[in-house]
Amino acid sequence: MNMKEIGLLLLLLVTADGARSPSPASGGLPAAVVREVYGNGRLFDITHRVKPDLPKFGSAGGVGQLVTLVQSMKNGSTWNEGEINRMGTHTGTHVDTPGHFYQEYYEAGYTLESLDLDVLNGPALLVDVPRDSNITAEVMKSLQIPKGTRRVLFRTLNTDRRLMYKKEFDSSFVGFMADGAQWLVDNTDIKLVGVDYLSAAAFVNARPTHLAFLKSREIILVEGMKLDDVEAGLYNVHCLPMRLVGAEGSPARCILIK
Ligand SMILES: *[C@@H]1O[C@H](CO)[C@@H](O)[C@H](O)[C@H]1NC(C)=O
Numbered sequence: 001m002n003m004k005e006i007g008l009l010l011l012l013l014v015t016a017d018g019a020r021s022p023s024p025a026s027g028g029l030p031a032a033v034v035r036e037v038y039g040n041g042r043l044f045d046i047t048h049r050v051k052p053d054l055p056k057f058g059s060a061g062g063v064g065q066l067v068t069l070v071q072s073m074k075n076g077s078t079w080n081e082g083e084i085n086r087m088g089t090h091t092g093t094h095v096d097t098p099g100h101f102y103q104e105y106y107e108a109g110y111t112l113e114s115l116d117l118d119v120l121n122g123p124a125l126l127v128d129v130p131r132d133s134n135i136t137a138e139v140m141k142s143l144q145i146p147k148g149t150r151r152v153l154f155r156t157l158n159t160d161r162r163l164m165y166k167k168e169f170d171s172s173f174v175g176f177m178a179d180g181a182q183w184l185v186d187n188t189d190i191k192l193v194g195v196d197y198l199s200a201a202a203f204v205n206a207r208p209t210h211l212a213f214l215k216s217r218e219i220i221l222v223e224g225m226k227l228d229d230v231e232a233g234l235y236n237v238h239c240l241p242m243r244l245v246g247a248e249g250s251p252a253r254c255i256l257i258k
Pocket residue numbers: 069070071072075
């Protein structure tokens with residue numbers, strides 16, 4: 001086999017299996033494949049890729065360069081090693097803890113290290129929200145989410161508008177209005193609320209909505225989920241934020257398993 005054939009073979013292997021082939025240090029190695037779906041269509045990555053043009057709340061310029069090499073083999077180092085630059089705790093797909101909007105909770109440690117992993121992992125319903133409204137009490141009621149449902153991912157117009165793929169922050173995103181959040185708290189068993197843009201609360205209603213969600217210290221918000229190309233329905237969700245002591249939020253890796 002010549003190099004070209006070997007390259008082709010490796011490419012086929014990678015496409016067929018997604019496995020990374022052990023890399024001979026020669027040229028012609030096919031680029032690694034980045035996937036959104038794994039395990040024969042059973043496992044979906046619902047995490048947005050963290051890259052410079054990911055939108056940042058309230059900013060036009062995106063999150064910017066977040067990883068820089070400090071040891072570079074290209075520059076003669078024995079290994080490659082990066083550093084995470086100044087990165088907001090609410091970057092990309094991320095969780096909000098009760099300490100995000102309540103100072104007394106923040107001081108008492110209702111922050112990342114005390115989040116309930118059982119809420120962040122388990123059966124979850126992915127639902128489509130009517131596209132013509134923010135999420136009000138009326139809308140919540142119309143969704144008829146069965147009692148006992150503890151985790152719901154709300155797909156909205158934000159996904160259709162591909163807002164998470166636009167560098168410039170867009171304040172016209174769809175989110176919960178305060179009455180929608182309060183309705184959820186009062187009438188459902190939902191403890192994990194997943195949404196598809198950077199805030200669970202509509203822009204005009206940010207503070208009262210977060211206060212309504214986070215007051216009981218039982219609800220975890222997962223914001224900026226990537227809900228494209230996944231059918232509505234029942235899955236198992238797994239969200240694992242970092243174990244950053246004292247942080248009120250953290251990027252998380254979230255997946256859905258059918
Ligand atoms: C490599 O070295 C050049 C010249 O000192 C420097 O400009 C560049 O930033 C270095 N790159 C990395 C990845 O360390």
